[in-house]
Amino acid sequence: MRKNQAMAHRIVLLVLDGVVPFDLGVPPQVFGAARDGERNRLYDMRVCGPGPVHTEAGFTVVPDHGLDALEQADTVIVPGIHRGGPVTDGTLPDAVRTALVAAARRGARIVSICTGASVLAAAGLLDGRPAATHWAWARRIGGLYPRVDWDFDVLFVDDGDVLTSAGVGAGVDLCLHIIRSDHGADVANRAARRCVVPPWRDGGQAQFIERPMPAADGSGTEATRTWVLERLAEPVTLEEMAGHARMSVRTFTRRFRDETGLSPRQWLLRQRVEHARILLESTDLAVDTVARRSGLGSATALRQHLHATIGVAPSAYRRTFRHAG
Incomplete structure (x- = not known):
């Protein structure tokens, strides 16, 4: 392994039952497109979970790593889920909660895409903090987690060590925002071109909420x-x-x-x-x-x-x- 790859920022994706495949697929694509001047990858991606999980699209994902991978994560990303305790009754398996909280206390950057914010909220990581998620889940998730300062209008919220996004395409915006913050606009713009997506939409831009x-x-x-x-x-x-x-x-x-x-x-x-x-x-x-x-x-x-x-x-x-x- 080349030296710079060995020192690459490690991102660990945490997948849970009901994971949304698009949300799971976005971070590897976008962060995988972030390269330095010698075309070396700037991020090392891992996928972890408590075991095989069923996606909301009808197939199973088998993570390569267990929850212990979170112990070595510089950034943890939780993709959206469309079923399970975090979006139904505010519960989270103890092992998942413990691993997430430990990563946050250790100083890992914590990120969610879409309803992945419900997992962070169920772990208590969003209490008293601003956060975003998909507008269509506002009533359910907002009701489950009233201690969170929800903003259901914006594309994403950057609250320093915790970042949350709205649904689907807003996950792309948040990933590019993180690359831009880590490595500057040029690297983020090149990653966007490689992924054939717009290079920038401000986090405060309104979601395309269903309106007349x-x-x-x-x-x-x-x-x-x-x-x-x-x-x-x-x-x-x-x-x-x-x-x-x-x-x-x-x-x-x-x-x-x-x-x-x-x-x-x-x-x-x-x-x-x-x-x-x-x-x-x-x-x-x-x-x-x-x-x-x-x-x-x-x-x-x-x-x-x-x-x-x-x-x-x-x-x-x-x-x-x-x-x-």
């Missing part, structure tokens, strides 16, 4: 959103956006929120902050210049918004990603 569909007659706000993204450095008012969409401000705001889950101003600020993050990661531009090119106006405004979003200053953010890259 807007009219499919070209009267939506997508064209205006594209128009705004092409001129982030320019001042763009709500009235100008509504005018571009040929709607009243009231109608535009309502349709915009229906389609994105955010108000136009919230969405625009989010796009500007994320554009600033990309510039901080990928260029040597001065912070003032990054702020202007992102439409945030000044370094002071950029500092305020970046700190409110991820809790760090622009210089610290740049150092972190330059070091990680």
Whole structure:
């Protein structure tokens, strides 16, 4: 084994009865596509479980490792499940709970995809913390675990050492977010291209919750959103956006929120902050210049918004990603 492979960050997938095959398959694909400049893998993937488990798709998975594999995990990922104690009555086998809690106490990063959050909640690892899961399970899982600060609207929640995502495709977003945090945007973007998926969707982006569909007659706000993204450095008012969409401000705001889950101003600020993050990661531009090119106006405004979003200053953010890259 090559030296860098021996030192690769070890991810252990914990599979339980009722596991969702898509959720199980995403982490090996996405993290397996994360390579360094010499094309060496940056993550070592293992699959563990208490024994053979039945998937919700009608076949059986036989993990290569037992629960003791969690003792060596740098990151533990729990894919979604569609049956079993965590999603029916809030229970979890003692051996699984003990192994998960021990991994968390040892300092392993704990991650869930979709209803895998119910497993973390049943183990007590989400009490008092923000967490995400699929919106369609909100009533059941929210009722089982009222001590958790659930957010059933967003794609994923990064709470430092514990990260949780919504369902299916949001697991891809969370895996790419982790790669981006560990190794920088370039590595994450290359992994996304290898997997043929979009390289980035912000965790706070709204899930595509089942709502009445807007009219499919070209009267939506997508064209205006594209128009705004092409001129982030320019001042763009709500009235100008509504005018571009040929709607009243009231109608535009309502349709915009229906389609994105955010108000136009919230969405625009989010796009500007994320554009600033990309510039901080990928260029040597001065912070003032990054702020202007992102439409945030000044370094002071950029500092305020970046700190409110991820809790760090622009210089610290740049150092972190330059070091990680």
